[in-house]
Structures are given as C-alpha cells and as structure tokens.
Amino acid sequence: MTLFIRLALLFAFSFGAGSLAAQERSSLLPDIPAASGEPHAEGNEYWRRNHMDLMKHDRDSTLRDGDREIAASLKGCFDCHAAKDDAGQVVTYESEQHFCRACHDYVAVKVDCFMCHRSTPDGVDEHALQAAILPKKPLDSTDVQGVIAYLNQTESKPTEAGE
Amino acid sequence: MKIPTLKGADISRRDFLRSGAAVATATLAPGVTLMAFGGSEAHAAADADKRWGLLIDANKCDADCDACVSACSKENGWAGEGNPETDPQWIRKITMQNTSTGREVTMPMMCQHCEEPPCVDVCPTGASFKRVDGIVLVDKHTCIGCRYCMMACPFDARSFVHEPVINQKSHAPRGQGTVESCTLCVHRIDKGGRPACVEACEATGHEAIIFGDLRDPESDISKRLAQYPSVALRPDLDLNPGVRYTNL
Ligand code: SF4
Ligand code: SF4
Numbered sequence: 103m104t105l106f107i108r109l110a111l112l113f114a115f116s117f118g119a120g121s122l123a124a125q126e127r128s129s130l131l132p133d134i135p136a137a138s139g140e141p142h143a144e145g146n147e148y149w150r151r152n153h154m155d156l157m158k159h160d161r162d163s164t165l166r167d168g169d170r171e172i173a174a175s176l177k178g179c180f181d182c183h184a185a186k187d188d189a190g191q192v193v194t195y196e197s198e199q200h201f202c203r204a205c206h207d208y209v210a211v212k213v214d215c216f217m218c219h220r221s222t223p224d225g226v227d228e229h230a231l232q233a234a235i236l237p238k239k240p241l242d243s244t245d246v247q248g249v250i251a252y253l254n255q256t257e258s259k260p261t262e263a264g265e
Numbered sequence: 266m267k268i269p270t271l272k273g274a275d276i277s278r279r280d281f282l283r284s285g286a287a288v289a290t291a292t293l294a295p296g297v298t299l300m301a302f303g304g305s306e307a308h309a310a311a312d313a314d315k316r317w318g319l320l321i322d323a324n325k326c327d328a329d330c331d332a333c334v335s336a337c338s339k340e341n342g343w344a345g346e347g348n349p350e351t352d353p354q355w356i357r358k359i360t361m362q363n364t365s366t367g368r369e370v371t372m373p374m375m376c377q378h379c380e381e382p383p384c385v386d387v388c389p390t391g392a393s394f395k396r397v398d399g400i401v402l403v404d405k406h407t408c409i410g411c412r413y414c415m416m417a418c419p420f421d422a423r424s425f426v427h428e429p430v431i432n433q434k435s436h437a438p439r440g441q442g443t444v445e446s447c448t449l450c451v452h453r454i455d456k457g458g459r460p461a462c463v464e465a466c467e468a469t470g471h472e473a474i475i476f477g478d479l480r481d482p483e484s485d486i487s488k489r490l491a492q493y494p495s496v497a498l499r500p501d502l503d504l505n506p507g508v509r510y511t512n513l
Contacts, residue, residue, distance in 0.1 A: 165402065218405050218438040
C-alpha cells in the first residue's frame with residue numbers, strides 16, 4: 103500500500119519529465135515515453151493507480167465470459183503506448199525503453215504479462231526486433247557446447263522466463 | 266460504477282462485498298460459501314443456451330490435405346520447431362486403418378471440448394475450465410504448468426509450451442510453462458465467426474468440418490447429427506464431446 107502511495111506521489115511530481123532528454127533530467131524519476139491518441143478521460147493518475155486492477159477485472163470477463171467489449175486490455179494499451187527507440191522503431195518488453203518498463207523497472211517490479219502476451223501492437227514483427235537481443239538457439243541438439251552456451255545466455259537474460 | 270466505460274472495475278473489493286445486491290450465495294457446508302456474481306452476464310458473449318461443436322466427416326477429409334492444421338497454426342500463432350516430442354499441436358491429422366479390411370481414413374484431431382472434461386476435473390488450480398457454451402479452455406494466468414490435464418486427456422489434445430514465445434497473436438496469448446489446446450477459435454466465435462479450420466477446409470472444397478450450435482435443433486450440424494450416424498471418440502468414457510465424427 104505504502105509503495106503505491108509513494109509511487110503516486112512520485113508520478114505526481116514527475117509529470118512532464120517525459121519531454122526532457124535523458125541528459126537534461128533534473129530528477130531521477132522515471133522517464134515516461136510519450137503516448138499517441140486521446141488522453142485517458144479519467145486522467146493519468148487514475149490509470150497509473152488502477153491499471154492492474156482494471157486489466158485483471160477485464161481479462162477475467164474476456165477469458166471466462168467471452169466479453170470482448172472491454173475497456174482495459176494490453177492490446178488497448180499498445181494502441182497508444184507503443185514506445186519507440188531512438189531510431190523510431192517500436193520496442194518490445196526486452197528493451198528498457200518499453201512503456202511498461204519505464205515505471206516497473208523504476209520500482210523493481212517484474213511483470214509476467216509478456217511471457218504470454220505480445221508487448222507490441224499487432225502487425226509488428228517481434229522476431230525481427232528481438233533477434234538481436236535474444237539468445238540464439240542451437241540448431242542441433244547434439245551440439246552440447248552450443249546447448250550449454252544457450253542455457254547460460256538464457257539464464258542471464260533478466261526478462262527471460264524460467265528464473 | 267460511476268464511470269460506465271470501465272464496467273465494474275472501479276468497484277473496490279470492500280464496496281463489492283458490501284453490496285449484496287448482485288451476489289447470490291449458497292452455503293455448501295459450514296464455513297464453505299459459494300458465491301455467484303451477477304452483472305457481467307449482460308455483456309458476455311459466452312451464451313449458456315448454446316453448445317458449440319464440430320462435425321467431422323472422415324470420408325470428405327483428403328489424406329494429402331492439411332489446410333485445417335496450417336490455418337490453425339497461422340490463426341493462433343503456434344508452430345512446430347522440428348522437435349516432434351515437444352512441438353505444440355492444437356490440431357493434427359491422424360490416419361486410421363481398419364486392420365481386417367485395410368480401409369484407411371484420415372481426419373483432423375483436436376480438443377474434443379468434452380462436456381465432462383477430465384482435464385478440468387484434475388486441474389489443481391482451476392486454470393482448466395469449461396465456458397458456459399461448452400468451450401474448454403486454459404486460463405494461463407492461473408496455469409502452473411503441472412500438466413495433470415495432459416495426462417488426463419484421453420485424446421492427447423493438449424501441448425505444453427517448452428520454449429519462451431514472442432510475437433503471439435493478441436487474440437491468442439501463449440507462453441512458456443503453460444498448457445494450451447484448441448480454443449475452438451473462441452475469439453472468432455465471440456464475434457459471431459467460425460473456427461479458422463472450418464473456413465480453411467471449406468475453402469479447399471472438401472467441407473469435411475461443420476461448425477455449429479448443438480443445442481439449436483435448426484442448425485446445420487444438429488440436423489445432420491439427427492439424420493446420419495455419427496460417433497463420439499472413446500464413447501466408453503461418457504465424456505459427451507462437442508466434436509463428433511462420421512464415416513470413420
Ligand atoms: S479433449 Fe482433452 S483437453 Fe479437450 S476437453 Fe476433453 S479432456 Fe479436456
Ligand atoms: S497444466 Fe495448467 S491447466 Fe493443466 S492441470 Fe496443471 S494448472 Fe491446470
């Protein structure tokens with residue numbers, strides 16, 4: 103609870119920090135990537151405080167009851183919150199520049215959402231984006247050295263599954 | 266409840282427990298209470314008056330065709346990586362031969378969407394569940410990857426995801442450490458559509474798979490079931506699957 107209150111306060115103070123370039127920052131608060139689209143009618147504070155409950159509620163109605171007309175979904179988030187890197191390329195959750203990581207990294211909260219859900223809008227080729235940062239799988243399972251190297255790499259990836 | 270677009274999500278747990286109106290409770294045993302919540306049904310697409318099913322005609326299924334399998338793989342974003350032991354299989358083609366006559370038939374196999382699903386019975390977390398319209402799914406948010414359901418399923422219909430996954434379809438999330446199987450393309454059904462395999466089979470001209478509501482006596486599938494002989498696989502188990510076969 104205290105964590106969330108502290109978080110909310112931090113966000114309140116950090117409003118507008120997102121427009122500053124990293125080197126010009128006057129604080130250590132998270133640098134929230136700019137969004138496209140209409141602002142939230144309920145305000146950013148509301149969504150910062152409640153997004154997890156909203157999404158959890160709606161995921162259950164979608165999965166269990168088949169309600170597809172929901173307000174809070176990850177797909178919906180990425181309609182507007184598809185953060186881009188310096189080259190203008192949409193980034194996946196593997197990248198520190200991903201929208202969700204701006205705050206979750208800051209408070210050292212690891213979310214599991216992207217073990218199953220895509221972390222970019224539909225149509226983006228995540229394989230191409232991640233080919234450079236994900237460990238290469240050995241093609242031949244009898245290649246023992248290759249398999250060991252792959253397992254070591256997988257282990258050292260902080261957002262990789264199975265830790 | 267002030268912000269209509271956020272449907273129910275702004276109800277805090279305390280408010281929720283305080284408002285008895287939409288909650289029906291039944292006491293099962295001292296200290297054990299069953300609660301049923303009203304409210305979201307009005308928006309839900311899963312309709313308890315329907316039971317979705319498939320009717321597969323093995324005579325019309327072409328041994329050399331795998332349009333249903335590739336359509337499923339494309340629609341739901343799963344693919345083999347050349348490891349038959351661990352590759353996911355939401356649907357596969359199987360060949361059966363009558364040993365005395367030599368007659369061979371091929372047909373697609375997938376989750377049979379059992380009315381009495383053993384996978385749901387054995388699931389320790391409640392992740393395996395059956396929707397009110399008969400579609401059996403895995404809630405990957407609660408699946409712990411124990412694979413009891415895979416052992417319980419008589420049709421080998423489920424797969425365990427062994428590798429990290431990216432680039433999923435947004436309508437078909439899937440990830441390492443969870444179990445998955447045919448969803449009957451629930452995301453399409455909820456929007457009034459049909460499963461991808463059914464459309465793909467129809468597009469080839471074979472029309473070996475029919476999709477429809479088994480509860481509606483006027484549906485194409487119910488009429489055919491009423492008119493022609495059909496079987497449930499493993500009828501000895503009394504699972505009453507939603508997937509039926511003819512001309513086996
Ligand atoms: S076919 Fe297997 S996975 Fe599908 S409902 Fe029946 S027991 Fe469960
Ligand atoms: S693997 Fe997942 S869905 Fe299957 S029985 Fe275990 S928890 Fe349930």
